[in-house]
Every structure is written in C-alpha cells, then in structure tokens.
Amino acid sequence: MSSTEVAGEASLVLAVPNDAVPASQRGSWTSFLKSIASFSGDLSSLTAPPFxxxxxxxxxxPAYWCEHPDIFAAIADAKDDESRALAVLRWFISTLKGQYTSRNESMGSEKKSVINFPPRNVPTHLTRNRPLNPVLGELFYGKWPATSTSSSSQGTTTLLVEQVSHHPPITAYVIENKTKGLRLIGHNAQKTSFSAGSIIVKQIGHAILTVSLPNNTKVEYLITLPRLRIDGLWYGSPYIELTDTSYIVGGGYVSTIEFKGKGYFSGKSHSFKAVVSPSSSASSSSSSASSTPSSYTSYFSSNNNNNSNSNSTPSNSTPTTHTIDGTWHTTSSYTSGKFRGRPFHDVSSDHHHHHHGKTGSKKVEVTAVGGGGGGDGDGGGEEMGEFETRRLWRDVARGIREGDFESASREKGRIENEQRQRRKDEQAAGTTWALKHFVRVESDPVYERLGKLIKIVPPTEDTYVFQDNSPVKP
Structure with missing residues (x-):
C-alpha cells in the first residue's frame, strides 16, 4: 500500500487501538508509528497510510466556528459592552467541542481525538478520521439558513473558506451574518512537534470579530487560538487536550481563557477557566498603516477609526469581573461576579443555557453551496467550480466511504501530482498563484492595537484581507 503525503493537522493522527486498524493495514500502521518515535522536527512532513x-x-x-448559528447571532443582541463580551465568550466556548472532539453517533461515546478509527462494523462516516490536506486555492462556500423554529430576525449566516498557502498549509475564512452586522475573519495554520510522549500542536493565526452596532459604530474583538496536546499515543487511546491560554480582546473587555486537562483545576479532562474583566487601559484608536500597500490604507484606516474599546453602549451597572469554570465539551457556570452560581454554557446535548435561562440551541450543519456556474451561491454540486472542495475531492471521498483505499489513494495521488505540476509550471513562467478572495498583508493593525492590551506575543502578525467578493448570497 502506498503511503500518502500528510501535512498540517495530518500530524494529529498517531495512534489507535490495534483492533481498530484493518488487518491488511497493520504493517503500514506499525511502521508509521515507529517513524514518529524516531522523528525530530515538524511532524507535518511525515507520511501516513491512506486508510x-x-x-x-x-x-x-472553519464551519465549526458557527455550529450554533443562533449563539453567534445572539452576540448582536447584547445591549452593552459587558453583556456583549460575555456573548462573544459564550459563542467561542460553544465552538470548541466541534473543533476539537468528535462523537461516534452509533456507539454513543465521545471520541477525544481529531483522528478516530471506526470500530468494526461502524460506518466510516460516523467517526472522524484524518482530514484531507487542502490544495492551494481550494475553496469551500456554505451557509446556515435561518431556521423556521428560530426568529426570522436571526438572519442567514454565510461561510467562505480559501486555502491561501500550501507550504505551510494556511486556511483563511470569513463567517458573516449581514442581518446581525457580524463578521468573523481569520486564518489558521499548525506547527506540530513531538515532546515527552505527547504531540504538541501550536496553532498559528488569529481571528477578528467585527460587530456593527445600530449606532453605526463598530466593535472589534481579537481572538487567539489555544495550543493542542495529544496524549495517550502509546496506550492506543489518543485524546486531545487544549492547553495554554486564549484571549478575546475588544469592546472594553478582556477574556482570558485558561485551558487545563486532567489533574489541574478539577481533575476533569477539557477543563477551562475564563476571566472576563474590563480592559485596564483603552487602546489607541489609530494605528500606522504606512507599511501596508496603498490599496489597503482605506481598509485599515476605516477599521482603526472604529473606537473599538469605547463603551459605545454604556452599561447601566458598574463594570464587573466574571469568572467562569467548567469543561468546554459539556457545561460551565459563573463562579464569581454578579451571575455567580448561574449556568454559562451547555453543549452536553447540544443545548445552551444563557445566564437568564435556557435557549433551544441545536447544533446545525453547514449547507454547502456552489460558487461556480451562475455564481448565485445557491447552486448544488453541479455549479461547483473545479477548486471547490467537494468537487475536487469527490472521487477520493467516494473511495474512502466505500472502503476502496486503493482507488482513494490513486485519485489523491493524481490531484497532488497535478498540483506539483502547476507549481513547476508557475515557477518556469515566473508567475505565482493568485488568490481569489484574500490578499496577504504583512502586519494586521487590529491585531497589533488590541494585542497591546494583553502584551501579545508576537506583537505583530500577518493577516489575509478579505476582498468582499463572496459569491454566497445570504
């Protein structure tokens, strides 16, 4: 069996119980594990067996950022900076379960790894395996229509994703609800290493959430990403743990989210502790755009003039600090502050509690839409362009779903060879691949300005500026 190239999050796949590996594949799996044990450097350059x-x-x-579109939409309903900061945190915490754990529906048990091997007789699609590594320029368009059970004012949320780099793999995305005036733009990459029997994944990148208020001001939030640690590799039961700290900064508040695993705060896996407090100092409302191309100066200056940390909608009460404790894959509650003792979030059965009571939030799958053809953003598969992910990988996906790994491997190899040839042709012609929806800029002034409030490291980071050219109609 030929091995296939794996990059980015591929390196998260590392160990499974022996009985989960098909008998015919155990040789290639064992040699893969041995190669990891003796490997130093970034694991994303390793190869893994195709099964x-x-x-x-x-x-x-990136669709996991909006598995609960009503919780995302609810950010816009907050009446003041304090409640908005809590709403942003609640939405962020509600995204983690989908992003970092998966559920084997037929077995009724949580699978705590980005890679899970289907137990025998369980259809592959019910467990999460190693995702396919995107090609440069790969696209995904989707939407979450407002459901009939929710109020019509929730609006439609749209998704646009573009693979903006292949070496290293970087994915840029935009999630937007125009009805509610919400836009999340971010990019994400991974750097993976092996340390003391665990795999450490440093997530690179950040996201900026912009909330457009009814009074025509905008509030921006900088969101940083946690590190991942994968333990239990050599015991045949790998599981993922979030580690270190994430920050959400903006709107006059800082949320500090500390992630711990078993044996720290509570002895429970997936524990977190969040502290939401007023910013100690107001951020500068301007930032130099001198290093950016002139075509983006207007983009950045308009962003920087938004008084992001002002109390644009004053709270009736004195600003207070809140502490929230719990496990991000189940429930959490306020442990200090004026809501002490009340539930904060609940994704244990895909329902969510707000501090004023329950809401009927259910996890909602994204609906893929075609961006090709007529370009109306409402088409099915037949309107998908050649770089849209579900068309690009269609034959590979079919082979994997049907257990025909030879066919899947062959199709995957064909796509990868085509990509390598494209890069060679570009090099020979002295051209580079043109991105469709984003332009890379060396330093993000919003990251720099808001990051100062938490003395962020690194103090500057690149960004991908969205070109406002989504084919997806709300």
Missing part, C-alpha cells in the same frame, strides 16, 4: 483518511478536507473545518 486513516477522512472524506472531508480541512477547508471545511
């Missing part, structure tokens, strides 16, 4: 692949590309993963 572990999922029929889904990593370009679909």
């Amino acid at each position: 572990i692949l999922s029929p889904v590309s990593l370009t679909e993963f």
